[in-house]
Amino acid sequence: MITVERLVCRYGDVLAVDDVSFTAEPGRVTGFLGPNGAGKSTTLRAVIGLTRPASGATRVNGVPYAALASPGRHVGVLLDAAAQHVGRSGRETLVLAAILLGVGRARVDAVLETVGLTEREAARRVGTYSLGMRQRLGLAVALLGEPEILVLDEPANGLDPAGIRWMRDLLARFAADGGTVLLSSHQLAEVQRVADDLVVIGGGRIVAQGAKDDLLAGSQDLEELFLQLTAPDSRDGIVA
Template sequence: MIEVKDLTKRYGATTAVKDLTFTVRPGSVTGFLGPNGAGKSTTLRMILGLNEPTAGSVTVGGRSFRDRPRGLRHVGALLNAGDVHGGRSAATHLAVLARSNRIPRRRVDEVLAEVGLAGAAGRRRIGGFSLGMRQRLGIAAALLGDPPVLLFDEPLNGLDPEGVLWVRGLFRRLAAEGRTVFVSSHLMSEMENTADELIVIGRGELIAAESLTRFAARGTGANVTVRTPRAADLADVLTAEGAVVHREGPLLTVTGLDAARVGDLACRHALPLHELAPRSASLEEAFMELTADSVDYLAGEAR
């Protein structure tokens, strides 16, 4: 479990993270979202003890990560896949990490096989790796100590579709094993397919800490599609109930009432329905709407 309490980080006059409080629990994949410059990377670095908080605290399994002498046994992390010695082989890189954390050498071969870098790939110099291969190596390093807590910052960068599916399944499996899995990503579609819970921040402050389903439902993009031969009559009924209705021939798009309420009203007024389909707001729609006031850099802004 990761517990962040009143966490603040200032760089001179700039506050990168402000009074941030949230908990990441084991047994689920928790997505970490926020606009560029929201403070996600700074928060991850404070969790790992790489940056010192200005105020507040963060613990992993009830202790500061800095207090754990063999860190990879407790927390595995991928922050920057490019931050490795290009002259070493993948196997040598992992062997150095294993020795410094008193992890059995056999784990090197096990994790290389798990991420698809066994055999000749593991003996190649990292300098010749593609970005996707470096990502796989970074994930292997995170898994090396078989830790109960795992953090990943943009783990899908450079991965092909097969690799994306593999990572998605990996995160699900790790969570099912009871581990804490915390994933920072800007890819809304992947969070929608992978995450169970979300931590959303903007300008260093907490916006939401809740299930993905509940967060998406907060967006106003949800609507109901209705097809009926008496569209004008049904539109009048729904509008009288406070709905916003857009009509195109026999097709109505209804906002402000759920599908059950629309169906009940149509039945009450003996209006036939040929189609009644709810549409939920996507995670991307909800994210863009609820973080709109926290975006510092907008495309097309005057310079």
């Protein structure tokens, strides 16, 4: 479970996240929706301890992320698929991560199969990968420690339609097995296909949240709200 309570984050004079509260429950996919610059990435970074909040708190399974023993065994994280060492092969990336996590190298083969990277592709340098392949590798790293929670920022970027369907199915199975998924995206149509719950953020504040079916019962209002949030003047002064 992920709990965010009255989170406030600032970058200098810029208020990036303003009094944000929500919960991502086990056994469910929580879609964290909003336009670029709405505060999604900042919130996720606060959840995993990369951004220090001005006030409020985030907890993973009831404790701050930093208090977890071997966090990667509990929380799999994919924030930026492009931020990978371009000189290493995909397999080398995973082997190094396995060593740091203290998991057996058999997990490397297992996650490569899970994300659909072949032996030949795993042997290539990451610098030669497409964005879609980097997303698959990033997800493999996130799954390596067999976590019960996934925190994913725009994981479908760069995936073709078949890859998006694959990602959707993988996350649905993860949640069906009791896992918690917090998935950020700026694409309402795609997230509503996989999410059980929706949290919509705009201008650093939560503007709607609840079970997907309840929110989509008034789908026209939700779509209109999302269109308003994506209007250029609605993002002035807001950061990721």
